Amino acid sequence: MISLTDCVAVVFGKSADFLAQALAPTACTTIEEVGSTGVGALTLGFLALAVSTVVMVAKAASADAERRKFYFCNTFICGVATFSYFAMLSGQGWTAIAGCRQFFYARYVDWLITTPLLILDLGLVAGQDFVTIAAVIGADMLMIVAGYMGAVSVVTTVKWFWFLFGMVESPSTASR
Numbered sequence: 001m002i003s004l005t006d007c008v009a010v011v012f013g014k015s016a017d018f019l020a021q022a023l024a025p026t027a028c029t030t031i032e033e034v035g036s037t038g039v040g041a042l043t044l045g046f047l048a049l050a051v052s053t054v055v056m057v058a059k060a061a062s063a064d065a066e067r068r069k070f071y072f073c074n075t076f077i078c079g080v081a082t083f084s085y086f087a088m089l090s091g092q093g094w095t096a097i098a099g100c101r102q103f104f105y106a107r108y109v110d111w112l113i114t115t116p117l118l119i120l121d122l123g124l125v126a127g128q129d130f131v132t133i134a135a136v137i138g139a140d141m142l143m144i145v146a147g148y149m150g151a152v153s154v155v156t157t158v159k160w161f162w163f164l165f166g167m168v169e170s171p172s173t174a175s176r
Contacts, residue, residue, distance in 0.1 A: 028100035039089070046085035053078040073121045077114045084110035098154040108148045115140050142166070 034042070056078055060071035084106045087093030093106025116137040123133035146166030153159045 028096050030100060031096045032099075032101045034102060042085055042089040046082060046089055049078050049082040049085055053082050070121060070124070073117055073124075077117045077121070080113045080117075081110055097152055103151065105148075108144060108151075111144050112141060115144065 053075060056071050056075040060068050060075060063071050084093060087106040088104050093109075094102050094104045097103040119137050119140055120133060123136065143166040146162045150159045150162030150166065153162060
C-alpha cells in the first residue's frame, strides 16, 4: 500500500522529510509583547479585582440568605477575573500566534466563565425565568467562542466570518 507521503514525494520530486521541513511553521524570533503601559494596566486590573474579590467575600459573610447568592456570584466573577489578570501579568496567560504577536488566551477563558455568571446575576436581579437566562448564557458563550476563533484565525475572510457569526448570532438567539 502506498502512503500519502510517498504520493507527495512522487508528485513533487522531493523526499517526505524535505516536505515536512518546508511545510513546518517557522518559529518566531521576535514576539511583539505588551509594553510598560500594558503591564501597568494589567497590574491595576489585577489589584482592583483582587480587592473586589475580598470585599465580595466580606459582604457575603454578613448578608442575609436572599442577598448572599448575589455576593457569592460576584465573588466568583471577581475571583476568576483576578486569576486571569494574574496569569496575563505573570506571563502564563498568553501565547505567540501568527504574525508573532502576543495573544492573551486567558481573557477568553475568563470571559467564558465570568460572563455567564454576570448574566445569571443580572437575570436573577431582573427576576427572569431560567429558560431566558439559559438562552442568553448560551448565546453569550457562542459569541465568545466565535471571538476566540476569529482572533486566532490567520485568513482575513475567515476572521470576518467568525466576527459576523458572533455578532449576528448572539442578539438573535438571545431575543427569542
